[in-house]
Amino acid sequence: MADILTQDEIDALLSATDDGEGGGGGAASGGEAGELSDAASQRIVTTYDFKHPARVNKDQLRTLENLHDNFARLLSSTFSGAMRAVVDVDTAFVDQTTYAEFIMSLSNPSCSYQFTLGPTSGQAIIDFAMPVVFAFVDRIFGGKGSSAGIDARQLTPIETGVINRIVKRVIEDLEATWEPILRVEITDIELETNPEFMQITAPSEIVILLAFEVNSTNCTGLVSLCYPFFTLESVLPRLGNNQNYARISRTNQAEQRAANRTRLEKTKLPLSVELARGEVTMRQLQELRVGDLLTLGNTDYRQKAVLFVGDEPKFVGLPGRKGRRMAMQITEPIDPGDEYWFKNNSCAVTD
Numbered sequence: 001m002a003d004i005l006t007q008d009e010i011d012a013l014l015s016a017t018d019d020g021e022g023g024g025g026g027a028a029s030g031g032e033a034g035e036l037s038d039a040a041s042q043r044i045v046t047t048y049d050f051k052h053p054a055r056v057n058k059d060q061l062r063t064l065e066n067l068h069d070n071f072a073r074l075l076s077s078t079f080s081g082a083m084r085a086v087v088d089v090d091t092a093f094v095d096q097t098t099y100a101e102f103i104m105s106l107s108n109p110s111c112s113y114q115f116t117l118g119p120t121s122g123q124a125i126i127d128f129a130m131p132v133v134f135a136f137v138d139r140i141f142g143g144k145g146s147s148a149g150i151d152a153r154q155l156t157p158i159e160t161g162v163i164n165r166i167v168k169r170v171i172e173d174l175e176a177t178w179e180p181i182l183r184v185e186i187t188d189i190e191l192e193t194n195p196e197f198m199q200i201t202a203p204s205e206i207v208i209l210l211a212f213e214v215n216s217t218n219c220t221g222l223v224s225l226c227y228p229f230f231t232l233e234s235v236l237p238r239l240g241n242n243q244n245y246a247r248i249s250r251t252n253q254a255e256q257r258a259a260n261r262t263r264l265e266k267t268k269l270p271l272s273v274e275l276a277r278g279e280v281t282m283r284q285l286q287e288l289r290v291g292d293l294l295t296l297g298n299t300d301y302r303q304k305a306v307l308f309v310g311d312e313p314k315f316v317g318l319p320g321r322k323g324r325r326m327a328m329q330i331t332e333p334i335d336p337g338d339e340y341w342f343k344n345n346s347c348a349v350t351d
Contacts, residue, residue, distance in 0.1 A: 092222065112198060113127075
């Protein structure tokens with residue numbers, strides 16, 4: 001039978017075991033720590049913000065930025081025409097943020113337009129910085145295109161009408177921007193001067209924010225474009241597969257033009273010939289009865305008449321018959337510069 005250890009012997013063994021683990025085990029722990037530190041140094045750590053989750057991947061975001069670089073060029077042309085001076089527009093940044101933070105970044109009052117982006121049926125917002133807006137107003141009304149010294153205030157109805165005309169062209173530019181990806185139609189455009197009233201999505205919803213820096217001789221500012229995630233959700237797969245959209249669009253341009261021409265060749269257009277034009281008084285019109293004859297001006301049956309395609313005068317010819325049907329023999333086309341005259345004057349043409 002084995003000897004029974006005393007309490008002192010048990011304590012001595014335990015203390016010896018602790019010392020052994022502290023010595024040999026300490027060396028092992030140091031080695032493991034070294035290996036872990038090396039592995040940790042080789043590991044790539046990516047920060048993730050749970051408050052701002054990245055719902056659009058980098059490739060899609062890059063394609064979206066490249067797509068709207070063309071929008072910046074179109075804006076530059078539109079703004080230069082409105083300002084009658086050179087206006088540079090460059091993409092400032094593309095970011096993902098929450099809708100609440102975007103609204104908080106806008107001034108009050110603001111010049112923001114919310115609209116529906118078809119065919120996604122989602123809404124979006126484009127905001128024009130007030131210095132840029134007042135610079136346009138100043139230039140259009142005869143100034144130098146500067147907003148210096150103008151306090152933040154609401155736009156007057158006249159100023160709103162001026163800005164609306166510029167925004168209409170900006171919306172057309174945005175539709176043209178999306179053309180390589182899909183054909184969009186922007187509707188339900190509304191001006192809102194108080195950002196807090198623009199509730200197109202939940203405050204915590206992620207939005208894609210694109211900012212464009214506007215620079216002219218006398219003013220500078222930002223134009224911000226905000227797309228809620230659900231507005232672009234159905235389009236995002238196309239963004240991932242269309243990084244070379246510009247090259248593909250140019251390559252297929254000739255084929256698309258040929259297809260459009262083929263479709264146009266099958267389009268039916270209304271033709272009409274106005275043989276005469278005249279005036280009658282209201283009394284004469286009231287006294288007209290079945291069988292009465294009207295003399296319309298001094299038009300002679302031997303004079304040439306104008307052929308209208310739809311509502312536009314396009315050809316001049318001689319009226320007559322072909323068999324039992326009325327007909328017109330086209331003698332010459334109408335010069336585009338003369339269409340207005342033919343549309344608003346007597347239809348009969350003298351040689």
